[in-house]
């Protein structure tokens with residue numbers, strides 16, 4: 001199947017998918033889509049409430065269904081939730097959807113970033129650092145097997161990460177650079 005010109009950002013919570021993705025989408029002239037936002041809109045409640053009232057399995061169902069609903073789109077930049085790679089069905093869909101870029105960062109940096117807000121229900125545990133570490137270990141292989149390009153943003157200012165993704169998109173889609 002012909003791969004479409006979409007950029008998909010995957011990676012752990014706090015890896016910068018949404019903030020970097022929004023800015024990169026503007027630079028590429030792509031529509032910005034956030035699978036978490038589709039889930040929130042459809043469920044009519046924030047993610048923390050979905051987890052609390054409906055449970056993680058239901059959230060994952062909604063997430064898979066959000067991904068299926070954008071499978072036909074082109075010239076989009078899709079930011080995804082950190083756990084989207086857990087289901088093999090999603091990993092296959094992500095690869096079909098476009099060029100998959102994984103944003104990574106060291107565990108310390110991720111922990112520092114996610115500690116800035118409390119919106120992530122999976123880290124509402126007695127020991128969030130330990131939970132984060134265990135989730136990272138489980139998910140690492142899934143990110144690796146799904147992504148075609150991995151960008152480590154640990155020591156990278158956001159602007160540099162954005163430039164790297166724009167360059168990589170141009171390369172992946174064989175676009176000519178502007179003079």
Ligand code: S3P
Pocket residue numbers: 011012013014017018036047080081082083084119120121122
């Ligand atoms: C999740 C990550 C979140 C959101 C939900 C579950 C996860 O998205 O989808 O809280 O399982 O890692 P971000 O990666 O944008 O924080």
